[in-house]
Amino acid sequence: xxxxxxxxxxxxxxxxxxxxxxxxxxxxxxxxxxxxxxxxxxxxxxxxxxxxxxxxxxxxxxxxxxxxxxxxxxxxxxxxxxxxxxxxxxxxxxxxxxxxxxxxxxxxxxxxxxxxxxxxxxxxxxxxxx
Amino acid sequence: xxxxxxxxxxxxxxxxxxxxxxxxxxxxxxxxxxxxxxxxxxxxxxxxxxxxxxxxxxxxxxxxxxxxxxxxxxxxxxxxxxxxxxxxxxxxxxxxxxxxxxxxxxxxxxxxxxxxxxxxxxxxxxxxxxxxxxxxxxxxxxxxxxxxxxxxxxxxxxxxxxxxxxxxxxxxxxxxxxxxxxxxxxxxxxxxxxxxxxxxxxxxxxxxxxxxxxxxxxxxxxxxxxxxxxxxxxxxxxxxxxxxxxxxxxxxxxxxxxxxxxxxxxxxxxxxxxxxxxxxxxxxxxxxxxxxxxxxxxxxxxxxxxxxxxxxxxxxxxxxxxxxxxxxxxxxxxxx
Amino acid sequence: xxxxxxxxxxxxxxxxxxxxxxxxxxxxxxxxxxxxxxxxxxxxxxxxxxxxxxxxxxxxxxxxxxxxxxxxxxxxxxxxxxxxxxxxxxxxxxxxxxxxxxxxxxxxxxxxxxxxxxxxxxxxxxxxxxxxxxxxxxxxxxxxxxxxxxxxxxxxxxxxxxxxxxxxxxxxxxxxxxxxxxxxxxxxxxxxxxxxxxxxxxxxxxxxxxxxxxxxxxxxxxxxxxxxxxxxxxxxxxxxxxxxxxxxxxxxxxxxxxxxxxxxxxxxxxxxxxxxxxxxxxxxxxxxxxxxxxxxxx
Numbered sequence: 210x211x212x213x214x215x216x217x218x219x220x221x222x223x224x225x226x227x228x229x230x231x232x233x234x235x236x237x238x239x240x241x242x243x244x245x246x247x248x249x250x251x252x253x254x255x256x257x258x259x260x261x262x263x264x265x266x267x268x269x270x271x272x273x274x275x276x277x278x279x280x281x282x283x284x285x286x287x288x289x290x291x292x293x294x295x296x297x298x299x300x301x302x303x304x305x306x307x308x309x310x311x312x313x314x315x316x317x318x319x320x321x322x323x324x325x326x327x328x329x330x331x332x333x334x335x336x337x338x339x
Numbered sequence: 340x341x342x343x344x345x346x347x348x349x350x351x352x353x354x355x356x357x358x359x360x361x362x363x364x365x366x367x368x369x370x371x372x373x374x375x376x377x378x379x380x381x382x383x384x385x386x387x388x389x390x391x392x393x394x395x396x397x398x399x400x401x402x403x404x405x406x407x408x409x410x411x412x413x414x415x416x417x418x419x420x421x422x423x424x425x426x427x428x429x430x431x432x433x434x435x436x437x438x439x440x441x442x443x444x445x446x447x448x449x450x451x452x453x454x455x456x457x458x459x460x461x462x463x464x465x466x467x468x469x470x471x472x473x474x475x476x477x478x479x480x481x482x483x484x485x486x487x488x489x490x491x492x493x494x495x496x497x498x499x500x501x502x503x504x505x506x507x508x509x510x511x512x513x514x515x516x517x518x519x520x521x522x523x524x525x526x527x528x529x530x531x532x533x534x535x536x537x538x539x540x541x542x543x544x545x546x547x548x549x550x551x552x553x554x555x556x557x558x559x560x561x562x563x564x565x566x567x568x569x570x571x572x573x574x575x576x577x578x579x580x581x582x583x584x585x586x587x588x589x590x591x592x593x594x595x596x597x598x599x600x601x602x603x604x605x606x607x608x609x610x611x612x613x614x615x616x617x618x619x620x621x622x623x624x625x626x627x628x629x630x631x632x633x634x635x636x637x638x639x640x641x642x643x644x645x646x647x648x649x650x651x652x653x654x655x656x657x658x659x660x661x662x663x664x665x666x667x668x669x670x671x672x673x674x675x
Numbered sequence: 676x677x678x679x680x681x682x683x684x685x686x687x688x689x690x691x692x693x694x695x696x697x698x699x700x701x702x703x704x705x706x707x708x709x710x711x712x713x714x715x716x717x718x719x720x721x722x723x724x725x726x727x728x729x730x731x732x733x734x735x736x737x738x739x740x741x742x743x744x745x746x747x748x749x750x751x752x753x754x755x756x757x758x759x760x761x762x763x764x765x766x767x768x769x770x771x772x773x774x775x776x777x778x779x780x781x782x783x784x785x786x787x788x789x790x791x792x793x794x795x796x797x798x799x800x801x802x803x804x805x806x807x808x809x810x811x812x813x814x815x816x817x818x819x820x821x822x823x824x825x826x827x828x829x830x831x832x833x834x835x836x837x838x839x840x841x842x843x844x845x846x847x848x849x850x851x852x853x854x855x856x857x858x859x860x861x862x863x864x865x866x867x868x869x870x871x872x873x874x875x876x877x878x879x880x881x882x883x884x885x886x887x888x889x890x891x892x893x894x895x896x897x898x899x900x901x902x903x904x905x906x907x908x909x910x911x912x913x914x915x916x917x918x919x920x921x922x923x924x925x926x927x928x929x930x931x932x933x934x935x936x937x938x939x940x941x942x943x944x945x946x947x948x949x950x951x952x953x954x955x956x957x958x959x960x961x962x963x964x965x966x967x968x969x970x971x972x973x
Contacts, residue, residue, distance in 0.1 A: 215870060217866045217869065217870075220944070220946050222889070222890060222893055222947075223869065223870060224890075249852055250849060250852035250853055253845075253848040253849055253851065253852040254845050254846070254848060254849035254852070255845070256845075256848075256870070257841055257844035257845040257847075257848050257870060257871060258848060258870050258871060259707050259848060259851065259870070259871050259872060259873050260848060260851050260852035261705070261706070261707065261873045262873065263852075265890075340777070340778060342773070342774075342777050343774055343777065343778065346766065346770060346774075347763070347765075347766075425761060425764070426757060426758075426759060426761035427761045427762070427763055429728065429755065429757030429761050430757070430761050430762060430763070430814070430817070432727075432728065432744070433726060433728075433744075433750065433753070433754065433755040433757075434750065434774070434775065434778035434779055434821070435747050435750050435751040435778055435779040435780050435781075435821070436747060436750065436778050437744070437746060437747050437750060438744065440747070672730070
C-alpha cells in the first residue's frame with residue numbers, strides 16, 4: 210500500500226501532491242491494478258491533513274480513470290501507468306547516468322546540469338506541442 | 340448539571356456541615372442540663388449557669404453570626420470567580436446547558452445548602468439557648484446575656500440566619516461574577532456583608548415592626564437612669580419591660596415636647612474632681628424630674644420577636660432574589 | 676450548501692477599542708476553516724463571538740442557523756475548545772467524560788472512552804496533573820464526543836510541542852473524516868492551516884482581509900514581475916494586493932478571476948503562505964481605502 214507524504218515547500222497544493230504521488234507510484238509500478246488506496250480517514254489521520262483534500266485527490270484520480278471507488282470497500286487502482294515503458298526504464302537510466310558523468314567531466318556543477326536539463330526538456334516539450 | 344454542581348461543591352459543603360455537626364453534638368450533650376436548670380430555677384437560672392455553659396453560649400452566638408459570612412466568602416465568592424479565573428467557564432458554558440440554567444442550578448443548590456447549614460446551626464443554638472433566652476425575657480438580670488431582640492442575639496436566633504446565609508451566598512456569587520478574582524471577591528464579600536449587618540439593625544430593623552412607646556418619669560426611685568455626653572443626654576433603662584430592644588430615646592420637657600436636657604442638669608452634676616457621688620446624682624435627677632422633664636423611650640417589645648424575624652427574613656431573601664436577577668442579567672450580557 | 680457561519684457587519688468593541696469590525700463572512704458547511712492573522716488581530720474575539728461567549732457590539736452572527744449559545748439546542752450544535760484548553764484541575768479524566776455525558780444530549784460515550792483509551796490517559800488521573808498536550812487532547816475529546824455540527828478551536832496547538840501538535844491535528848482530522856464535522860480553528864502557523872484547512876479567513880488589525888476556499892484563493896492570486904510601471908495601469912479585473920518596485924522592475928501580487936495576458940508580465944503562481952503574508956503586510960491605509968473583505972467567488 211502507498212504511504213503519502215507532504216512537502217510544505219513544494220509549492221504545490223496538498224491535494225495535487227497526493228495526486229502526483231499516486232501517479233508516480235503507478236508509473237514506477239509501485240501500485241498495480243487492483244491495489245487498494247488507503248482510506249480517506251486513514252490518510253487524514255496519518256498525515257494530519259484535511260480529509261476533503263484527500264477526497265479531492267481521489268476524485269481527480271477517479272476522473273482520470275486511474276482509480277475507482279467502491280462504496281463501503283475502498284478505492285482501487287483500475288489502471289497502471291507503468292505498462293510497456295517500465296521495461297525501458299533500466300537502459301534509459303543507464304544512458305542518463307552516462308550522460309551525467311560526461312557533463313561532470315566537462316566541468317558542469319549540479320546547478321548547471323539541472324538548468325541545462327530543464328531548458329532542453331522544456332524546449333523539446335515546446336517543439337512537441339508545436 | 341446538578342451532578343456537576345455537586346461534584347465541584349461537595350468538599351466545601353462537607354467541611355462546613357462537619358463543623359455544624361460537631362457544634363450540634365456538643366450542644367446536644369449539655370442542652371438538657373440547661374433545660375432542667377430552667378425547670379427548677381426559672382428566671383433565676385441566669386445566675387446559676389456554669390462557666391463552661393457560659394462559654395458555650397457565646398460560642399454559639401459567634402458561630403451562628405459567622406456562618407453566613409463564611410458561606411458568602413467560601414461558598415459564594417469562589418463559585419463563579421474561580422471558573423472565570425481559571426477559564427473553565429469556557430468549558431462549562433459550551434456544553435449543552437445554557438448559561439442561565441448553569442447559573443440557576445449553582446445558585447439554587449448553593450442557596451439551599453447555605454440555608455440548610457445556617458438553619459441547622461441556628462436551630463441547634465436557639466434550642467440550646469432557649470432556657471437562657473426565656474429566663475432573660477422573664478426578667479432575669481441582663482448584664483451577662485443578650486435579650487433575643489438585642490442586635491447581637493437577634494441574628495443568631497430563629498429563621499433570620501437562614502435568610503442571612505442565602506443573602507451572603509448570593510452576594511458572594513454576584514461579587515465573584517463582577518470582580519472575577521477569587522481572593523478580592525472573598526474580601527469584598529466579607530466587607531459588604533459586615534456593612535449590611537451593621538446597617539440593617541441600625542437603620543432598618545427598628546422600623547420593620549410597629550414599636551411601642553412609653554414615657555417614664557425622671558426620678559431617683561423610677562426606671563434606672565444613666566447619662567451620656569457629659570450629662571447632655573439621658574438614658575432610661577426599661578427594667579419593667581424585660582427582653583425589650585430600645586431603639587431610640589427622647590427627653591421631653593414639662594409641656595411634653597421633645598427638648599434637650601437643660602444645662603442646669605450637667606451643672607448640677609459638676610464636681611471638683613472625679614465622678615459625682617450617688618447622693619449628688621440622685622439629687623440632680625430629682626431636680627430635673629421636679630422641672631417636669633420626662634423620658635420617652637421607643638422600643639421593640641419581646642413579643643415582636645417573630646414579627647421582626649419574619650420581616651428581616653423577607654428583607655434578606657428579597658435582597659438575595661434581587662442579586663440573583665442581577666447575576667442572571669450580568670452573566671448573559673456582561674461576562675466576556 | 677448551507678452556511679455554518681454567517682456574519683454581517685459584525686463588530687465587537689472593548690471600551691474604546693474595536694477588536695473586530697465590519698466583519699462579513701459566509702462559511703459553507705463541511706469545511707475546515709483556518710483563521711489566521713497576527714496576535715491581537717481579533718481571532719479570539721471572532722471565535723468567542725461564534726461560540727456565544729461574547730455578544731456582538733454591532734452587526735449579527737449566525738452559527739449553524741441560529742444565534743450562538745441562544746438555547747440548549749443551539750449549544751448542542753457547536754463545540755468550543757478555548758485557548759489554553761481549560762479543564763477542571765480537581766476533576767479526573769473520567770469525571771470530565773461524565774460531565775460531557777450528563778450535559779450534552781448528543782454525547783457519544785463510545786467515541787469518548789475509545790479516544791481516552793487510545794490516548795493512554797488514566798481515567799482516574801486528575802486533569803490538573805495532565806501535561807499540556809494531554810489536557811488539549813482531553814478538551815478535544817470533549818469537543819468531538821459532544822458530536823457538534825461545528826467545532827471551534829482557538830489556537831488549540833499553540834502551547835504544544837511539535838509531536839503533541841501533530842498528534843492533536845491527526846486526531847482532529849480523523850474526527851473530521853469520521854463525523855462530517857465542520858471545523859473553525861485559529862492558528863498562526865500557515866503551514867498547519869495549509870495542511871488541515873480547505874477554507875481560510877485572514878484577519879488583520881480587527882478586519883477580515885480575505886476569506887475563501889484555499890484552492891480558489893491559490894488559483895486567483897498571481898505574482899507579476901516586469902518592467903517598472905505604476906500599479907494603477909492594470910486592467911479593471913486585477914486587484915493589487917502588494918506592490919514593490921526597484922528602479923527597473925515592478926513586482927505585483929494581484930488577485931484576478933481571469934488570466935493575465937499582458938506579455939510584459941512574467942506570471943508566477945503563489946503558495947498559500949505567500950498570499951497570507953501579502954495580506955498581512957499590506958499597508959494599513961490600503962486596507963481602509965479599498966473594501967477589504969474580498970469574498971472569493973466560488
